[in-house]
Amino acid sequence: MAQLEEVSVEQFKHLVSERALTGETMLLNMGPQHPSTHGVLRLLLELDGEIVVNCIPDIGFLHTGIEKNMEAKTYQKAEVMTDRLDYMNPMGNNLAYCMAVEKLVDLDVPPRAQALRVILVELQRIASHLVWLGTSGLDLAAMSMFLYCFREREQILDIFELVSGQRMMTTYIRPGGVWRDVPVEFETAVRDFIRIFPKRVDEYETLLTRNPLFIDRMVDIGYLSREVALSYGVTGPMLRASGVGWDLRKVRPYCGYEQYDFNVPMRTEGDTYARYLVRVQELRESLKIVEQALNKLPLGPVRSENRKFVPPPRSEIGVSMEALIHHFKLWTEGFPAPKASVYNAVESPRGELGVLLEGDGGPKPVRVHMRTPSFDNLAVLSQIVKGHLVADLVAILASTDIVLGDIDR
Protein backbone atom coordinates (compact mmCIF):
# COMPACT_ATOMS: atom_id res chain seq x y z
CA MET A 1 0.00 0.00 0.00
CA ALA A 2 1.21 3.48 -0.82
CA GLN A 3 1.97 5.65 2.18
CA LEU A 4 -0.70 8.29 2.72
CA GLU A 5 0.73 11.74 2.29
CA GLU A 6 0.44 13.89 5.37
CA VAL A 7 -1.98 16.76 4.84
CA SER A 8 -0.39 20.05 5.78
CA VAL A 9 -1.93 23.45 6.29
CA GLU A 10 0.08 24.66 3.26
CA GLN A 11 -2.61 23.28 0.94
CA PHE A 12 -5.32 25.39 2.50
CA LYS A 13 -3.23 28.48 3.22
CA HIS A 14 -5.25 30.70 0.88
CA LEU A 15 -8.57 29.57 2.39
CA VAL A 16 -7.97 30.02 6.13
CA SER A 17 -7.12 33.12 8.12
CA GLU A 18 -3.57 33.95 9.18
CA ARG A 19 -4.38 33.05 12.76
CA ALA A 20 -4.68 29.41 11.72
CA LEU A 21 -1.05 29.41 10.57
CA THR A 22 0.21 30.60 13.94
CA GLY A 23 -1.95 28.07 15.74
CA GLU A 24 -4.15 30.70 17.36
CA THR A 25 -7.29 29.15 15.85
CA MET A 26 -7.86 25.44 15.52
CA LEU A 27 -8.37 23.45 12.31
CA LEU A 28 -10.81 20.62 12.85
CA ASN A 29 -12.17 17.95 10.52
CA MET A 30 -15.89 17.31 10.70
CA GLY A 31 -16.63 14.15 8.80
CA PRO A 32 -16.39 12.41 6.35
CA GLN A 33 -18.05 9.97 8.75
CA HIS A 34 -20.28 12.12 10.90
CA PRO A 35 -24.03 11.65 11.42
CA SER A 36 -24.89 15.30 10.89
CA THR A 37 -23.17 15.72 7.52
CA HIS A 38 -25.97 13.74 5.83
CA GLY A 39 -23.67 11.57 3.80
CA VAL A 40 -19.96 11.35 3.13
CA LEU A 41 -18.95 14.98 3.38
CA ARG A 42 -15.87 16.39 5.07
CA LEU A 43 -15.92 19.92 6.42
CA LEU A 44 -12.61 21.45 7.37
CA LEU A 45 -13.45 23.98 10.08
CA GLU A 46 -11.32 26.78 11.37
CA LEU A 47 -12.50 27.39 14.93
CA ASP A 48 -11.96 30.19 17.38
CA GLY A 49 -13.22 28.46 20.49
CA GLU A 50 -16.74 27.42 19.50
CA ILE A 51 -17.06 29.99 16.71
CA VAL A 52 -16.65 28.95 13.07
CA VAL A 53 -14.20 31.32 11.38
CA ASN A 54 -13.95 29.44 8.10
CA CYS A 55 -15.56 26.35 6.69
CA ILE A 56 -14.06 24.52 3.72
CA PRO A 57 -16.25 21.72 2.37
CA ASP A 58 -14.40 18.78 0.83
CA ILE A 59 -16.52 16.69 -1.53
CA GLY A 60 -15.95 13.81 -3.91
CA PHE A 61 -16.14 10.82 -1.57
CA LEU A 62 -19.14 9.49 -3.50
CA HIS A 63 -17.82 10.32 -6.95
CA THR A 64 -18.68 7.34 -9.13
CA GLY A 65 -18.33 8.78 -12.62
CA ILE A 66 -22.02 8.62 -13.50
CA GLU A 67 -21.67 11.19 -16.29
CA LYS A 68 -18.80 9.22 -17.82
CA ASN A 69 -20.72 5.95 -17.59
CA MET A 70 -23.76 7.46 -19.28
CA GLU A 71 -21.65 8.37 -22.31
CA ALA A 72 -20.91 4.69 -22.83
CA LYS A 73 -24.56 3.61 -22.86
CA THR A 74 -27.44 4.10 -25.27
CA TYR A 75 -30.07 6.72 -24.42
CA GLN A 76 -32.50 4.21 -22.88
CA LYS A 77 -29.89 2.26 -20.95
CA ALA A 78 -28.25 5.37 -19.51
CA GLU A 79 -31.47 6.14 -17.67
CA VAL A 80 -30.83 3.69 -14.82
CA MET A 81 -27.81 5.77 -13.83
CA THR A 82 -29.98 8.82 -13.18
CA ASP A 83 -31.81 7.08 -10.30
CA ARG A 84 -28.54 6.87 -8.44
CA LEU A 85 -27.67 10.56 -8.56
CA ASP A 86 -30.03 12.07 -6.04
CA TYR A 87 -31.22 8.93 -4.30
CA MET A 88 -33.94 10.85 -2.46
CA ASN A 89 -35.47 11.87 -5.77
CA PRO A 90 -35.20 9.06 -8.36
CA MET A 91 -38.52 9.92 -10.04
CA GLY A 92 -37.50 13.54 -10.51
CA ASN A 93 -34.14 12.56 -11.97
CA ASN A 94 -35.83 10.16 -14.40
CA LEU A 95 -38.20 12.93 -15.42
CA ALA A 96 -35.43 15.49 -16.03
CA TYR A 97 -33.43 13.03 -18.12
CA CYS A 98 -36.41 11.71 -20.10
CA MET A 99 -37.60 15.22 -20.89
CA ALA A 100 -34.13 16.07 -22.21
CA VAL A 101 -34.18 12.97 -24.44
CA GLU A 102 -37.68 13.82 -25.65
CA LYS A 103 -36.58 17.35 -26.46
CA LEU A 104 -33.50 16.11 -28.31
CA VAL A 105 -35.37 13.65 -30.55
CA ASP A 106 -38.68 15.59 -30.60
CA LEU A 107 -40.94 12.97 -29.05
CA ASP A 108 -44.48 13.58 -27.81
CA VAL A 109 -45.84 12.26 -24.53
CA PRO A 110 -49.54 11.33 -24.16
CA PRO A 111 -51.61 13.25 -21.56
CA ARG A 112 -52.16 10.27 -19.24
CA ALA A 113 -48.41 9.75 -18.95
CA GLN A 114 -47.93 13.47 -18.21
CA ALA A 115 -50.47 13.33 -15.37
CA LEU A 116 -48.94 10.15 -13.93
CA ARG A 117 -45.53 11.78 -14.04
CA VAL A 118 -46.83 14.77 -12.11
CA ILE A 119 -48.45 12.59 -9.44
CA LEU A 120 -45.33 10.49 -8.91
CA VAL A 121 -42.88 13.37 -8.98
CA GLU A 122 -44.94 15.30 -6.44
CA LEU A 123 -45.17 12.23 -4.19
CA GLN A 124 -41.42 11.96 -4.52
CA ARG A 125 -41.05 15.60 -3.52
CA ILE A 126 -43.09 14.89 -0.38
CA ALA A 127 -40.97 11.81 0.39
CA SER A 128 -37.77 13.79 -0.09
CA HIS A 129 -38.95 16.65 2.13
CA LEU A 130 -39.99 14.09 4.77
CA VAL A 131 -36.46 12.71 4.88
CA TRP A 132 -35.16 16.27 5.20
CA LEU A 133 -37.65 17.06 8.00
CA GLY A 134 -36.93 13.83 9.84
CA THR A 135 -33.15 14.06 9.67
CA SER A 136 -32.96 17.75 10.44
CA GLY A 137 -35.26 17.14 13.40
CA LEU A 138 -32.85 14.43 14.47
CA ASP A 139 -29.92 16.84 14.21
CA LEU A 140 -31.73 19.22 16.57
CA ALA A 141 -32.50 16.36 18.98
CA ALA A 142 -36.17 15.96 17.99
CA MET A 143 -35.92 12.18 17.77
CA SER A 144 -39.61 11.44 17.33
CA MET A 145 -39.84 13.56 14.14
CA PHE A 146 -37.53 11.11 12.43
CA LEU A 147 -39.80 8.17 13.24
CA TYR A 148 -43.00 9.98 12.23
CA CYS A 149 -41.56 11.22 8.92
CA PHE A 150 -40.22 7.84 7.94
CA ARG A 151 -43.60 6.27 8.75
CA GLU A 152 -45.27 8.51 6.13
CA ARG A 153 -42.45 8.12 3.65
CA GLU A 154 -42.93 4.38 3.87
CA GLN A 155 -46.45 4.80 2.50
CA ILE A 156 -45.11 6.69 -0.53
CA LEU A 157 -42.44 4.07 -1.14
CA ASP A 158 -45.20 1.44 -1.08
CA ILE A 159 -46.99 3.35 -3.85
CA PHE A 160 -43.78 3.35 -5.87
CA GLU A 161 -43.41 -0.37 -5.34
CA LEU A 162 -46.98 -0.80 -6.56
CA VAL A 163 -46.37 1.03 -9.85
CA SER A 164 -42.78 0.10 -10.65
CA GLY A 165 -41.86 -2.93 -8.54
CA GLN A 166 -39.15 -0.91 -6.79
CA ARG A 167 -39.25 1.25 -3.69
CA MET A 168 -36.26 3.35 -4.74
CA MET A 169 -34.33 3.38 -8.06
CA THR A 170 -37.64 3.11 -9.86
CA THR A 171 -36.76 3.94 -13.50
CA TYR A 172 -40.52 4.17 -13.98
CA ILE A 173 -40.57 7.28 -16.16
CA ARG A 174 -39.18 6.41 -19.60
CA PRO A 175 -38.52 8.45 -22.75
CA GLY A 176 -41.91 8.84 -24.45
CA GLY A 177 -44.07 8.17 -21.37
CA VAL A 178 -43.90 5.79 -18.45
CA TRP A 179 -42.93 2.12 -18.22
CA ARG A 180 -46.50 0.75 -18.08
CA ASP A 181 -49.92 1.75 -16.83
CA VAL A 182 -50.56 1.90 -13.09
CA PRO A 183 -52.40 -1.04 -11.46
CA VAL A 184 -56.03 -0.65 -10.30
CA GLU A 185 -54.99 -0.39 -6.64
CA PHE A 186 -53.01 2.75 -7.40
CA GLU A 187 -55.90 5.18 -7.02
CA THR A 188 -56.97 3.81 -3.61
CA ALA A 189 -53.40 3.85 -2.34
CA VAL A 190 -52.88 7.49 -3.35
CA ARG A 191 -56.31 8.51 -2.00
CA ASP A 192 -55.46 6.90 1.34
CA PHE A 193 -52.31 8.95 1.49
CA ILE A 194 -54.15 12.17 0.54
CA ARG A 195 -56.68 11.50 3.31
CA ILE A 196 -54.10 10.83 6.03
CA PHE A 197 -51.30 13.21 5.20
CA PRO A 198 -52.73 16.73 5.92
CA LYS A 199 -53.45 15.72 9.52
CA ARG A 200 -49.92 14.39 9.84
CA VAL A 201 -48.41 17.66 8.61
CA ASP A 202 -50.51 19.45 11.23
CA GLU A 203 -48.98 17.13 13.82
CA TYR A 204 -45.44 17.90 12.68
CA GLU A 205 -46.19 21.59 12.88
CA THR A 206 -47.64 21.23 16.39
CA LEU A 207 -44.40 19.56 17.42
CA LEU A 208 -41.98 21.97 15.79
CA THR A 209 -43.25 25.25 14.34
CA ARG A 210 -44.07 26.98 17.63
CA ASN A 211 -41.68 24.96 19.75
CA PRO A 212 -39.49 27.49 21.64
CA LEU A 213 -36.44 25.21 21.70
CA PHE A 214 -36.74 24.70 17.95
CA ILE A 215 -37.21 28.42 17.27
CA ASP A 216 -34.17 29.28 19.40
CA ARG A 217 -32.00 27.01 17.31
CA MET A 218 -33.36 28.21 13.95
CA VAL A 219 -34.32 31.90 13.89
CA ASP A 220 -31.59 34.30 12.67
CA ILE A 221 -29.21 31.42 12.06
CA GLY A 222 -27.46 31.06 8.71
CA TYR A 223 -28.77 34.19 7.01
CA LEU A 224 -28.55 34.02 3.23
CA SER A 225 -29.25 37.22 1.34
CA ARG A 226 -30.95 37.33 -2.04
CA GLU A 227 -27.85 38.66 -3.82
CA VAL A 228 -25.47 36.06 -2.38
CA ALA A 229 -27.96 33.29 -3.16
CA LEU A 230 -28.24 34.30 -6.82
CA SER A 231 -24.51 34.78 -7.27
CA TYR A 232 -23.87 31.32 -5.84
CA GLY A 233 -26.52 29.79 -8.11
CA VAL A 234 -28.66 28.65 -5.18
CA THR A 235 -32.09 27.45 -6.32
CA GLY A 236 -35.16 25.73 -4.92
CA PRO A 237 -36.56 26.18 -1.41
CA MET A 238 -33.33 27.84 -0.25
CA LEU A 239 -33.71 30.60 -2.85
CA ARG A 240 -37.42 30.95 -2.12
CA ALA A 241 -36.67 31.37 1.59
CA SER A 242 -34.43 34.31 0.63
CA GLY A 243 -37.23 36.19 -1.09
CA VAL A 244 -37.06 35.07 -4.73
CA GLY A 245 -40.24 33.39 -5.94
CA TRP A 246 -38.59 31.31 -8.64
CA ASP A 247 -40.16 27.90 -9.21
CA LEU A 248 -39.74 26.26 -12.61
CA ARG A 249 -43.11 24.51 -12.24
CA LYS A 250 -44.73 27.95 -12.17
CA VAL A 251 -42.57 30.07 -14.46
CA ARG A 252 -41.82 27.49 -17.15
CA PRO A 253 -44.54 24.87 -16.76
CA TYR A 254 -43.79 21.37 -18.05
CA CYS A 255 -45.81 18.12 -17.93
CA GLY A 256 -49.01 20.19 -17.72
CA TYR A 257 -48.24 21.94 -14.42
CA GLU A 258 -50.10 24.96 -15.78
CA GLN A 259 -53.44 23.12 -15.30
CA TYR A 260 -53.00 22.73 -11.55
CA ASP A 261 -53.76 25.32 -8.94
CA PHE A 262 -50.95 25.65 -6.40
CA ASN A 263 -48.97 28.34 -4.62
CA VAL A 264 -45.22 28.82 -4.47
CA PRO A 265 -44.37 29.28 -0.78
CA MET A 266 -41.95 32.13 -0.23
CA ARG A 267 -40.32 33.87 2.73
CA THR A 268 -38.06 36.90 2.92
CA GLU A 269 -36.15 36.23 6.16
CA GLY A 270 -33.52 34.02 4.52
CA ASP A 271 -32.62 32.20 7.74
CA THR A 272 -32.78 28.54 8.72
CA TYR A 273 -36.30 28.92 10.11
CA ALA A 274 -37.55 30.44 6.84
CA ARG A 275 -36.17 27.48 4.92
CA TYR A 276 -38.00 25.18 7.31
CA LEU A 277 -41.29 27.05 6.83
CA VAL A 278 -40.98 27.03 3.03
CA ARG A 279 -40.42 23.28 2.86
CA VAL A 280 -43.23 22.43 5.28
CA GLN A 281 -45.58 24.60 3.23
CA GLU A 282 -44.40 22.81 0.09
CA LEU A 283 -45.54 19.50 1.59
CA ARG A 284 -49.10 20.83 1.57
CA GLU A 285 -48.84 22.38 -1.91
CA SER A 286 -47.47 19.17 -3.42
CA LEU A 287 -50.33 17.24 -1.93
CA LYS A 288 -52.77 19.69 -3.56
CA ILE A 289 -51.16 18.99 -6.94
CA VAL A 290 -51.33 15.22 -6.41
CA GLU A 291 -55.03 15.43 -5.58
CA GLN A 292 -55.90 17.59 -8.60
CA ALA A 293 -53.87 15.44 -10.98
CA LEU A 294 -55.51 12.29 -9.66
CA ASN A 295 -58.99 13.78 -10.04
CA LYS A 296 -58.34 14.73 -13.66
CA LEU A 297 -56.25 11.70 -14.60
CA PRO A 298 -57.18 11.17 -18.28
CA LEU A 299 -57.60 7.76 -19.88
CA GLY A 300 -55.55 6.66 -22.86
CA PRO A 301 -52.11 5.35 -23.72
CA VAL A 302 -49.19 5.83 -21.32
CA ARG A 303 -46.47 5.67 -23.94
CA SER A 304 -45.85 7.40 -27.23
CA GLU A 305 -46.89 5.39 -30.31
CA ASN A 306 -43.70 6.36 -32.12
CA ARG A 307 -42.10 2.93 -32.58
CA LYS A 308 -38.73 4.38 -33.65
CA PHE A 309 -38.11 5.54 -30.08
CA VAL A 310 -40.50 3.65 -27.82
CA PRO A 311 -40.65 -0.17 -27.70
CA PRO A 312 -43.97 -1.80 -28.67
CA PRO A 313 -46.19 -3.39 -25.99
CA ARG A 314 -45.36 -6.96 -25.01
CA SER A 315 -48.65 -8.27 -26.45
CA GLU A 316 -47.76 -7.14 -29.99
CA ILE A 317 -44.37 -8.83 -30.10
CA GLY A 318 -45.87 -12.30 -30.42
CA VAL A 319 -48.13 -11.43 -33.35
CA SER A 320 -46.45 -8.68 -35.32
CA MET A 321 -43.17 -9.14 -37.20
CA GLU A 322 -42.75 -5.36 -37.39
CA ALA A 323 -43.13 -4.99 -33.62
CA LEU A 324 -40.55 -7.72 -33.07
CA ILE A 325 -38.04 -5.95 -35.32
CA HIS A 326 -38.64 -2.61 -33.60
CA HIS A 327 -38.19 -4.22 -30.20
CA PHE A 328 -34.98 -5.94 -31.28
CA LYS A 329 -33.50 -2.83 -32.89
CA LEU A 330 -34.33 -0.62 -29.92
CA TRP A 331 -32.76 -2.90 -27.32
CA THR A 332 -29.67 -3.84 -29.32
CA GLU A 333 -28.79 -0.65 -31.20
CA GLY A 334 -30.87 2.00 -29.50
CA PHE A 335 -32.21 4.98 -31.39
CA PRO A 336 -30.14 7.68 -33.09
CA ALA A 337 -30.42 11.28 -31.87
CA PRO A 338 -29.43 14.37 -33.86
CA LYS A 339 -26.02 16.01 -33.59
CA ALA A 340 -27.19 18.80 -31.33
CA SER A 341 -27.38 19.89 -27.74
CA VAL A 342 -30.35 20.56 -25.45
CA TYR A 343 -30.60 21.84 -21.89
CA ASN A 344 -33.70 20.94 -19.93
CA ALA A 345 -34.40 21.88 -16.33
CA VAL A 346 -37.07 20.73 -13.89
CA GLU A 347 -37.79 21.72 -10.30
CA SER A 348 -36.43 18.99 -8.06
CA PRO A 349 -37.07 19.07 -4.27
CA ARG A 350 -33.72 20.82 -3.97
CA GLY A 351 -33.86 23.27 -6.85
CA GLU A 352 -33.11 23.45 -10.52
CA LEU A 353 -32.16 20.02 -11.81
CA GLY A 354 -30.84 20.60 -15.32
CA VAL A 355 -29.74 18.04 -17.86
CA LEU A 356 -27.43 19.05 -20.66
CA LEU A 357 -27.63 16.35 -23.31
CA GLU A 358 -25.55 16.41 -26.44
CA GLY A 359 -25.93 13.86 -29.23
CA ASP A 360 -23.59 13.11 -32.11
CA GLY A 361 -26.01 11.45 -34.54
CA GLY A 362 -25.46 7.99 -33.05
CA PRO A 363 -27.31 6.00 -30.39
CA LYS A 364 -25.09 7.16 -27.50
CA PRO A 365 -24.84 10.65 -26.02
CA VAL A 366 -21.52 12.45 -26.47
CA ARG A 367 -22.06 14.33 -23.20
CA VAL A 368 -24.58 14.17 -20.37
CA HIS A 369 -24.18 16.80 -17.71
CA MET A 370 -26.45 16.86 -14.70
CA ARG A 371 -26.66 20.34 -13.22
CA THR A 372 -27.48 19.18 -9.73
CA PRO A 373 -28.90 21.69 -7.24
CA SER A 374 -27.15 20.30 -4.13
CA PHE A 375 -23.73 21.14 -5.61
CA ASP A 376 -24.39 24.86 -5.69
CA ASN A 377 -26.46 24.84 -2.51
CA LEU A 378 -23.46 23.36 -0.65
CA ALA A 379 -20.98 25.82 -2.19
CA VAL A 380 -22.73 28.68 -0.41
CA LEU A 381 -22.38 26.96 3.00
CA SER A 382 -18.93 28.44 3.63
CA GLN A 383 -20.46 31.91 3.32
CA ILE A 384 -23.47 31.45 5.59
CA VAL A 385 -21.85 29.66 8.56
CA LYS A 386 -19.20 32.28 9.32
CA GLY A 387 -19.49 33.57 12.88
CA HIS A 388 -21.89 30.90 14.07
CA LEU A 389 -21.33 28.19 16.65
CA VAL A 390 -20.45 24.63 15.66
CA ALA A 391 -23.85 23.50 16.95
CA ASP A 392 -25.51 26.02 14.60
CA LEU A 393 -23.49 24.68 11.70
CA VAL A 394 -25.36 21.41 12.15
CA ALA A 395 -28.71 23.22 11.90
CA ILE A 396 -27.59 25.21 8.86
CA LEU A 397 -26.26 22.17 7.04
CA ALA A 398 -29.54 20.36 7.68
CA SER A 399 -31.47 23.32 6.29
CA THR A 400 -29.55 23.22 2.99
CA ASP A 401 -30.97 19.70 2.40
CA ILE A 402 -28.02 18.36 0.45
CA VAL A 403 -27.72 14.85 -0.93
CA LEU A 404 -24.14 13.76 -1.47
CA GLY A 405 -24.99 11.45 -4.35
CA ASP A 406 -26.34 14.52 -6.09
CA ILE A 407 -23.19 16.53 -5.45
CA ASP A 408 -20.51 13.99 -6.32
CA ARG A 409 -22.23 12.22 -9.22
Place this chain on the structure above:
Amino acid sequence: MDKKIEPIVKAVQAHFSAALEEFRSEVHLFVKPEQIVDALTLLRDEHHFELLSALTAVDYYPQTSPRFHVIYQMTSLAQNLSVQLRVPLDGDNPRVPTAARVYDVANWRERELLDMFGIEFDGHPDPRRILMPDDAEGHPLRRDFPLGYEEPQFTFNFEEIDLRKPYVKE
Protein backbone atom coordinates in the same frame (compact mmCIF):
# COMPACT_ATOMS: atom_id res chain seq x y z
CA MET B 1 -36.37 32.76 -32.03
CA ASP B 2 -38.35 34.22 -29.17
CA LYS B 3 -39.05 37.94 -29.67
CA LYS B 4 -37.95 38.76 -26.13
CA ILE B 5 -34.50 37.30 -26.64
CA GLU B 6 -33.75 38.98 -29.99
CA PRO B 7 -32.44 42.32 -28.60
CA ILE B 8 -30.15 40.43 -26.21
CA VAL B 9 -28.71 38.30 -28.98
CA LYS B 10 -28.23 41.43 -31.13
CA ALA B 11 -26.40 43.19 -28.29
CA VAL B 12 -24.03 40.26 -27.70
CA GLN B 13 -23.41 39.91 -31.42
CA ALA B 14 -22.71 43.65 -31.79
CA HIS B 15 -20.17 43.64 -28.94
CA PHE B 16 -18.40 40.37 -29.60
CA SER B 17 -19.30 39.43 -33.21
CA ALA B 18 -20.55 36.12 -31.85
CA ALA B 19 -21.75 33.29 -34.07
CA LEU B 20 -25.29 32.08 -33.42
CA GLU B 21 -26.77 28.59 -33.38
CA GLU B 22 -30.35 27.65 -32.63
CA PHE B 23 -31.89 24.27 -31.86
CA ARG B 24 -35.41 23.61 -30.48
CA SER B 25 -35.69 27.34 -29.65
CA GLU B 26 -32.52 27.27 -27.52
CA VAL B 27 -30.04 30.00 -28.40
CA HIS B 28 -26.29 29.30 -28.37
CA LEU B 29 -23.83 32.16 -28.84
CA PHE B 30 -20.17 31.47 -29.54
CA VAL B 31 -17.58 33.84 -28.08
CA LYS B 32 -13.79 33.77 -27.87
CA PRO B 33 -12.07 32.85 -24.58
CA GLU B 34 -10.75 36.37 -23.99
CA GLN B 35 -14.27 37.81 -24.41
CA ILE B 36 -16.11 35.54 -21.98
CA VAL B 37 -15.72 37.63 -18.80
CA ASP B 38 -16.97 40.75 -20.62
CA ALA B 39 -19.84 38.82 -22.19
CA LEU B 40 -20.96 37.43 -18.82
CA THR B 41 -20.67 40.87 -17.20
CA LEU B 42 -22.68 42.44 -20.02
CA LEU B 43 -25.44 39.87 -19.70
CA ARG B 44 -25.55 40.14 -15.91
CA ASP B 45 -25.46 43.92 -15.61
CA GLU B 46 -27.31 45.14 -18.71
CA HIS B 47 -29.76 42.31 -19.37
CA HIS B 48 -30.56 40.98 -15.86
CA PHE B 49 -29.18 37.46 -16.21
CA GLU B 50 -28.83 36.98 -12.47
CA LEU B 51 -28.25 33.24 -12.48
CA LEU B 52 -25.44 31.22 -14.06
CA SER B 53 -27.44 27.99 -14.11
CA ALA B 54 -24.84 25.61 -15.42
CA LEU B 55 -21.18 25.78 -16.29
CA THR B 56 -19.85 22.71 -17.99
CA ALA B 57 -17.88 21.47 -20.98
CA VAL B 58 -18.04 19.01 -23.86
CA ASP B 59 -15.10 17.11 -25.32
CA TYR B 60 -15.25 16.49 -29.09
CA TYR B 61 -12.18 14.22 -29.20
CA PRO B 62 -10.71 13.12 -31.71
CA GLN B 63 -11.52 16.51 -33.23
CA THR B 64 -8.73 18.85 -32.07
CA SER B 65 -9.72 22.32 -33.24
CA PRO B 66 -11.88 23.07 -31.40
CA ARG B 67 -11.66 20.09 -29.08
CA PHE B 68 -13.68 21.51 -26.16
CA HIS B 69 -16.68 23.75 -25.76
CA VAL B 70 -17.03 25.41 -22.37
CA ILE B 71 -20.74 26.03 -21.83
CA TYR B 72 -22.29 28.84 -19.77
CA GLN B 73 -26.05 28.38 -19.36
CA MET B 74 -27.53 31.69 -18.21
CA THR B 75 -30.97 32.37 -16.79
CA SER B 76 -32.72 35.68 -16.35
CA LEU B 77 -35.27 35.55 -13.55
CA ALA B 78 -36.59 39.04 -14.26
CA GLN B 79 -37.44 38.28 -17.91
CA ASN B 80 -37.77 34.46 -17.69
CA LEU B 81 -35.24 33.89 -20.47
CA SER B 82 -32.32 31.54 -21.06
CA VAL B 83 -29.30 31.91 -23.26
CA GLN B 84 -26.23 29.75 -23.65
CA LEU B 85 -22.72 31.03 -24.23
CA ARG B 86 -20.13 28.66 -25.64
CA VAL B 87 -16.37 29.07 -25.74
CA PRO B 88 -14.59 26.78 -28.23
CA LEU B 89 -11.09 25.73 -27.13
CA ASP B 90 -8.28 23.91 -28.89
CA GLY B 91 -6.95 20.60 -27.61
CA ASP B 92 -3.45 21.68 -26.60
CA ASN B 93 -3.36 23.72 -23.41
CA PRO B 94 -7.03 24.73 -23.09
CA ARG B 95 -7.34 27.94 -21.05
CA VAL B 96 -10.16 30.37 -20.24
CA PRO B 97 -10.18 33.40 -17.94
CA THR B 98 -12.10 32.64 -14.76
CA ALA B 99 -15.69 33.76 -14.31
CA ALA B 100 -15.50 33.43 -10.52
CA ARG B 101 -15.38 37.20 -10.10
CA VAL B 102 -18.64 37.66 -12.03
CA TYR B 103 -20.57 34.76 -10.49
CA ASP B 104 -19.46 33.04 -7.27
CA VAL B 105 -21.00 29.80 -8.50
CA ALA B 106 -18.24 29.59 -11.12
CA ASN B 107 -15.66 28.91 -8.39
CA TRP B 108 -16.69 25.29 -7.74
CA ARG B 109 -17.96 24.64 -11.25
CA GLU B 110 -14.60 25.67 -12.73
CA ARG B 111 -12.77 23.48 -10.24
CA GLU B 112 -14.94 20.64 -11.48
CA LEU B 113 -13.96 21.36 -15.10
CA LEU B 114 -10.28 21.57 -14.13
CA ASP B 115 -10.64 18.21 -12.43
CA MET B 116 -12.74 16.44 -15.06
CA PHE B 117 -11.48 17.97 -18.34
CA GLY B 118 -8.13 19.56 -17.46
CA ILE B 119 -9.29 22.98 -18.65
CA GLU B 120 -7.30 25.70 -16.87
CA PHE B 121 -8.98 28.85 -15.60
CA ASP B 122 -6.64 31.85 -15.47
CA GLY B 123 -6.89 33.79 -12.22
CA HIS B 124 -9.00 31.20 -10.40
CA PRO B 125 -8.93 31.86 -6.64
CA ASP B 126 -8.70 28.20 -5.58
CA PRO B 127 -7.42 25.93 -8.36
CA ARG B 128 -7.56 22.51 -6.67
CA ARG B 129 -9.18 19.27 -7.76
CA ILE B 130 -12.68 18.95 -6.36
CA LEU B 131 -14.07 15.46 -6.93
CA MET B 132 -11.05 13.27 -7.59
CA PRO B 133 -8.27 12.72 -5.03
CA ASP B 134 -5.47 15.31 -5.12
CA ASP B 135 -2.95 12.78 -6.43
CA ALA B 136 -5.16 11.41 -9.24
CA GLU B 137 -3.73 11.21 -12.74
CA GLY B 138 -5.58 12.30 -15.87
CA HIS B 139 -8.94 13.90 -16.39
CA PRO B 140 -11.78 11.36 -16.36
CA LEU B 141 -14.38 13.09 -18.51
CA ARG B 142 -12.03 13.48 -21.47
CA ARG B 143 -13.11 11.16 -24.25
CA ASP B 144 -9.64 9.59 -24.51
CA PHE B 145 -9.67 8.60 -20.82
CA PRO B 146 -10.60 4.89 -20.67
CA LEU B 147 -13.81 3.94 -18.89
CA GLY B 148 -12.01 1.15 -17.06
CA TYR B 149 -13.35 -2.11 -15.70
CA GLU B 150 -12.36 -4.90 -13.40
CA GLU B 151 -11.95 -8.46 -14.64
CA PRO B 152 -14.38 -10.83 -12.93
CA GLN B 153 -12.50 -13.45 -10.93
CA PHE B 154 -13.73 -17.05 -10.76
CA THR B 155 -12.22 -19.98 -8.87
CA PHE B 156 -10.45 -21.33 -11.97
CA ASN B 157 -8.70 -18.06 -12.88
CA PHE B 158 -8.58 -16.26 -9.52
CA GLU B 159 -4.84 -16.35 -9.02
CA GLU B 160 -3.99 -15.61 -12.62
CA ILE B 161 -6.04 -12.40 -12.54
CA ASP B 162 -4.90 -11.57 -9.02
CA LEU B 163 -1.30 -11.38 -10.27
CA ARG B 164 -2.29 -8.68 -12.75
CA LYS B 165 -3.80 -6.40 -10.08
CA PRO B 166 -1.93 -3.15 -9.41
CA TYR B 167 -1.24 -3.86 -5.73
CA VAL B 168 0.92 -6.83 -6.65
CA LYS B 169 3.51 -4.52 -8.17
CA GLU B 170 4.03 -2.50 -5.01
